[in-house]
Amino acid sequence: MSLLKALSRVLLLITILFITSQSSTYADGGFPVRPGRLLISPSISYFFANSQWDSTGVKRSFADGGRFSSIGVTLYAEYGISRRWALVATLPYVYNNYIQNVAPTSTVSSGLTDLETGIRYYLANIKFIYYFSLQGTAITPMYTNNPSLGYGEEGAELKLALSGSGHLFGDNSYFNLYDGVRQYFGTDGPWQNRFGATYGLSLDKKFMNQVSLGVSGINSFSDNKSFSPIPETDKDFSFIQASVSYGHSFTREFSVFITGGQFLTGRNTGVGTTGSLAFIYRLDYR
Numbered sequence: 001m002s003l004l005k006a007l008s009r010v011l012l013l014i015t016i017l018f019i020t021s022q023s024s025t026y027a028d029g030g031f032p033v034r035p036g037r038l039l040i041s042p043s044i045s046y047f048f049a050n051s052q053w054d055s056t057g058v059k060r061s062f063a064d065g066g067r068f069s070s071i072g073v074t075l076y077a078e079y080g081i082s083r084r085w086a087l088v089a090t091l092p093y094v095y096n097n098y099i100q101n102v103a104p105t106s107t108v109s110s111g112l113t114d115l116e117t118g119i120r121y122y123l124a125n126i127k128f129i130y131y132f133s134l135q136g137t138a139i140t141p142m143y144t145n146n147p148s149l150g151y152g153e154e155g156a157e158l159k160l161a162l163s164g165s166g167h168l169f170g171d172n173s174y175f176n177l178y179d180g181v182r183q184y185f186g187t188d189g190p191w192q193n194r195f196g197a198t199y200g201l202s203l204d205k206k207f208m209n210q211v212s213l214g215v216s217g218i219n220s221f222s223d224n225k226s227f228s229p230i231p232e233t234d235k236d237f238s239f240i241q242a243s244v245s246y247g248h249s250f251t252r253e254f255s256v257f258i259t260g261g262q263f264l265t266g267r268n269t270g271v272g273t274t275g276s277l278a279f280i281y282r283l284d285y286r
Contacts, residue, residue, distance in 0.1 A: 031131055031163045031176075032122050033080035036286025041076040043278035047231075049263075049270030053239075055225065057267050066100040068229045068270060083122070088135065090116040096148055098229055109148035113232070115140045118157075130164040139184070150232045153186035159194075172202040190222035190235040200245075207249065214243040214261070227268050239266035241274070255280040 033039060050067035053059050074092040081087060095110040118137030125131045139155035146152070159180030166173055175198060182192040196216030203209040222235035243261030250256070260275035
């Protein structure tokens, strides 16, 4: 039985190394951050799409052999103020490139996108195993007159999360569930429902290696129904993404996650393939 279990772990790890996945479960979960702890996570991500789901959910290739790719660099930070309160912030930078077979053959845009700053409140816990949190976030565009980087509108989000830990087949496991409602303030500014679920499993008793599976998505609603291969410009769309992730902790203070995923279904959006590499640093100031 132990041999079968070991082989299963090896096969799962090999699968993960060939499939891209999702990380950042710490950013969307409800687990509390220790008071005085600063969590910093720089990450680099990649997005690619050469086809789309139209407004009725039918899949088709981009016109004129079009293909869109984006490389993003993001800095995420979280600081524990007390047992109940934490501050969070996210600052992304992107490089977008859309290529097609007719002129203009290449459209490039780059720059900072939307700064997100928020405060998280830990509502309750059940036996210090299951945690509930509520987070309010302000969205501030870091650009002007560049629709390829985003809506150019301020916004706000309210997000509820549930996290917990337990055991499966004798191994430590955890889960994160979240659902957030976001509103952009402006002309045709969409309101969105952003949701996700992640299940993670430790591969060893020292908690040095872990894998996780996730499902996430966005439902965005607006009077503006137009479609662009550049995702930052679309306002009325939806998608569901599946992902898998592998993480390794080198020390208690430093971890690395290899992440990626695939869009499974959608409406008025590109059929995206994603991947990311995230570094997590934990610094204590108390």
